[in-house]
Amino acid sequence: xxxxxxxxxxxxxxxxxxxxxxxxxxxxxxxxxxxxxxxxxxxxxxxxxxxxxxxxxxxxxxxxxxxxxxxxxxxxxxxxxxxxxxxxxxxxxxxxxxxxxxxxxxxxxxxxxxxxxxxxxxxxxxxxxxxxxxxxxxxxxxxxxxxxxxxxxxxxxxxxxxxxxxxxxxxxxxxxxxxxxxxxxxxxxxxxxxxxxxxxxxxxxxxxxxxxxxxxxxxxxxxxxxxxxxxxxxxxxxxxxxxxxxxxxxxxxxxxxxxxxxxxxxxxxxxxxxxxxxxxxxxxxxxxxxxxxx
Amino acid sequence: xxxxxxxxxxxxxxxxxxxxxxxxxxxxxxxxxxxxxxxxxxxxxxxxxxxxxxxxxxxxxxxxxxxxxxxxxxxxxxxxxxxxxxxxxxxxxxxxxxxxxxxxxxxxxxxxxxxxxxxxxxxxxxxxxxxxxxxxxxxxxxxxxxxxxxxxxxx
Ligand SMILES: Cc1cc2nc3c(=O)[nH]c(=O)nc-3n(C[C@H](O)[C@H](O)[C@H](O)COP(=O)(O)OP(=O)(O)OC[C@H]3O[C@@H](n4cnc5c(N)ncnc54)[C@H](O)[C@@H]3O)c2cc1C
Ligand code: FES
Ligand code: FES
Numbered sequence: 001x002x003x004x005x006x007x008x009x010x011x012x013x014x015x016x017x018x019x020x021x022x023x024x025x026x027x028x029x030x031x032x033x034x035x036x037x038x039x040x041x042x043x044x045x046x047x048x049x050x051x052x053x054x055x056x057x058x059x060x061x062x063x064x065x066x067x068x069x070x071x072x073x074x075x076x077x078x079x080x081x082x083x084x085x086x087x088x089x090x091x092x093x094x095x096x097x098x099x100x101x102x103x104x105x106x107x108x109x110x111x112x113x114x115x116x117x118x119x120x121x122x123x124x125x126x127x128x129x130x131x132x133x134x135x136x137x138x139x140x141x142x143x144x145x146x147x148x149x150x151x152x153x154x155x156x157x158x159x160x161x162x163x164x165x166x167x168x169x170x171x172x173x174x175x176x177x178x179x180x181x182x183x184x185x186x187x188x189x190x191x192x193x194x195x196x197x198x199x200x201x202x203x204x205x206x207x208x209x210x211x212x213x214x215x216x217x218x219x220x221x222x223x224x225x226x227x228x229x230x231x232x233x234x235x236x237x238x239x240x241x242x243x244x245x246x247x248x249x250x251x252x253x254x255x256x257x258x259x260x261x262x263x264x265x266x267x268x269x270x271x272x273x274x275x276x277x278x279x280x281x282x283x284x285x286x287x288x289x290x291x292x293x294x
Numbered sequence: 295x296x297x298x299x300x301x302x303x304x305x306x307x308x309x310x311x312x313x314x315x316x317x318x319x320x321x322x323x324x325x326x327x328x329x330x331x332x333x334x335x336x337x338x339x340x341x342x343x344x345x346x347x348x349x350x351x352x353x354x355x356x357x358x359x360x361x362x363x364x365x366x367x368x369x370x371x372x373x374x375x376x377x378x379x380x381x382x383x384x385x386x387x388x389x390x391x392x393x394x395x396x397x398x399x400x401x402x403x404x405x406x407x408x409x410x411x412x413x414x415x416x417x418x419x420x421x422x423x424x425x426x427x428x429x430x431x432x433x434x435x436x437x438x439x440x441x442x443x444x445x446x447x448x449x
Contacts, residue, residue, distance in 0.1 A: 002334070009312035009358050035336055038354050042334075051312075055359065079348070103424015104402065105342055105351045 002042040011053045015060065015168065018052050019141050023164040025050040030166060032075050033109035035102070036118040060113075060168060063087065068174050074113025074167045078125070079104070081112060090174050093181035093200060097128045100185050113167045116152060119159045122219035126153070127200035128183050129170060130216040130226050137169040144168065153223035178211070179204045180288030182281045185218075186273060195219050196265045199277040201285040203239070207293065210234045215282070220255040220274055229254050230278065239286050248279035299360045301326070302370025308357075316355040317341045320367070328368050328397045332426075339425035342398035343367050349405045351424070368397045377404055379442045389438035391429035399425050403439045412443060 010025075012018040022028050028050035031037050040046060054060055060075040063084045070090060072081075081087055081098035088095055101107055101115070101124050115123045116136070126149070134149045138161060149170070154160040161167065175181065185198040197219050204212035213234035218224045233247045257270035265273075298307045301324065308323050317334070320326040320343070332340035334353045341352045344366040371377035380400055383389070390396050399422060406413060406421040413421070418439045419432075427435060 004313040004315065006311070006313050009356060011358070011361075033354075034356070035354055038356075039335055053359065102336070103339060104405070104421060105339060105349045105424045106336060108345075108348045108350050109354060 004038065004041055005044075005047065007041075007048055007051050009051050009053055011056050013056045013058075015057055015139060015166070018054060018057060019139060019164065019166060021050070021052045022166070023141050025052075028052055030054055030117075032111040032114040033077065033106075034114075035106055035110040036114060036120075054111075054113075054166070065090065065174065069171050070174060072112060072170045074117075074169060075111045076113070077109065077111050078102075078107035078115075081125075082107065091128075091132060091172070091181070093128045093183050093202075094125065094132065097124045097183045097185070097198075097200070100124060100183075100187075112170065116149070116170070117159050117161065117167055119153050119155070119157050119223065121156050121221065121223055122195040122198060123224060124183075124185060124195060124198055124218065126224035127198050127216040127218045128181065129172070130224060131181060131200045131202035131214040132172040132175065133202075133214060134170050134172040136167055137171070138165050139168045140165045150223075150226065156222050175202070176204065178206065178289060178293050180285045180290070180292055182284035182288060184277055184281050184284070186277065197270055197273050197277055199274070199281045201278070201281040203234070203282070203285045203289050205239060205286065205289050205293075207290075208238055210237050210239050215278065217251075217255055217274060217277075220257045220270055222256075227251065227254055234282075241283070244282045244286065245279055248275050248282060251275045251278045295358060297357050297361050299362060300364045302366055310357040312356065312358055314357040316343070316352040316357050316360055316365070319357040319360075320352060320365070326367050326369060330394055330397060332394070337426070338395075339398045339402065339422075340395055342401045342425065344401055344405060347405070347408075349402050349424075366401075368400055371404065374404075376407060376442075376446060379445050380404060380407070380439070383438040383442040383445065384435070387434050387438040387441060389430060389434040395425060395427040395429075399427065399435060403442070406439070407443055407446070412447060413440070415440060 029048040031051045032054050054075050060073040062073045078098040078101045115125045137146050181202040183200045185195045200216050202214040213231045215230050216226045251274040252271045255274045257267050297310050320329045330340035332338035336351045336354045342349050343352045418436050
């Protein structure tokens with residue numbers, strides 16, 4: 001049994017109040033669902049004298065659609081993503097990934113912002129959001145800024161936020177009708193494991209030829225990553241079983257799994273699996289793109 | 295500091311600390327020992343409670359975070375008709391061996407059937423992914439949940 005170290009919990013009700021607390025208090029950390037943070041504190045992975053709870057800040061917990069963009073507040077839980085009509089209709093791939101995070105108890109607490117900020121190489125919502133080409137909005141007392149999601153990840157379990165900054169929102173364009181996206185994940189036991197590998201793919205097609213392709217892997221590099229080389233191989237190609245198989249086999253040499261970072265499976269195994277998972281996700285994405293066009 | 299919340303239908307107030315898990319507040323400070331302490335890492339589901347009606351692992355909730363909220367354990371559902379059906383089915387189907395996982399399993403199953411009164415076997419399996427049972431092999435637990443659902447629907 002490992003005890004939680006002592007800390008003071010602050011529970012602001014507005015974003016501004018939270019930002020003030022984070023900049024004023026030394027040794028402070030935001031806490032959303034706490035499903036990563038409390039475990040890291042128990043393990044002594046880091047120390048925090050002050051925790052600033054984001055759970056009461058209403059403005060951070062919504063999903064909305066406006067002007068062709070979908071906006072997801074950072075404290076939206078995985079359960080909310082799964083239940084959201086907007087996500088089901090416009091970006092089902094994200095709801096699917098969220099539905100595979102932990103068990104129901106975890107999904108009811110854990111947030112998408114926490115999943116991204118925790119920056120685990122295998123974070124399950126990272127890959128679908130990467131292929132949706134998501135932007136993240138970050139706020140501090142100085143104001144707010146936007147950047148591509150990929151720039152939030154700095155290394156295994158390291159994000160690029162400066163002290164006092166908070167992730168407030170994730171946003172992406174509503175995918176067009178000629179597109180399809182899919183996610184798949186390999187884990188040891190459903191309900192309580194991080195992915196050994198996960199993959200997401202997004203395709204736009206005019207029926208036969210690939211117009212736009214975005215693919216991403218989790219747990220195959222120090223951070224979740226887009227694989228631009230595979231995307232280039234896909235663009236302009238006639239999409240079928242054979243071409244997808246060929247392109248997918250290129251993943252073997254393109255991913256950089258490290259056994260040091262991802263001790264749960266060997267490098268060779270992950271390389272093999274990256275080809276299998278890329279093929280599977282691309283086939284499914286293509287199938288969906290075709291169905292969406294009908 | 296003090297935390298005030300509704301526990302099994304009653305308003306309670308308890309002195310607590312910021313780093314006290316809800317699990318310890320319930321078991322140690324308030325004597326609700328039906329909530330079991332297993333892994334304390336969110337993985338086993340033995341400590342499941344309903345927080346504002348949805349299942350959460352109480353080992354990963356901090357006591358001050360339940361301020362103003364509703365916490366329900368099996369003790370608060372003794373007379374609840376749906377929970378009664380679930381208990382009966384668990385007993386009759388032999389879905390309980392050592393019983394350590396049972397309170398958490400019952401609460402997760404209860405939340406499932408509240409939301410989805412007629413689940414498929416797959417939906418039941420998916421719902422209890424966060425509850426580990428080391429004894430039964432799950433088969434009889436899944437059967438019991440499906441049987442309970444059937445009995446409620448038959449009424
Ligand atoms: C049993 C179990 C199973 C799990 N299964 C999975 C799984 O299948 N897939 C998966 O991807 N993950 C899984 N996880 C990991 C975890 O649940 C997720 O990463 C979750 O989304 C983290 O969100 P949280 O709100 O709990 O984050 P927290 O623990 O609250 O925070 C995580 C980190 O992010 C920071 N942070 C949080 N929100 C913000 C913000 N808005 N701005 C800046 N920093 C912020 C915190 O300071 C902390 O460093 C599992 C965890 C457990 C315990
Ligand atoms: S004790 Fe909370 S999940 Fe195991
Ligand atoms: S009956 Fe023993 S753990 Fe489930």
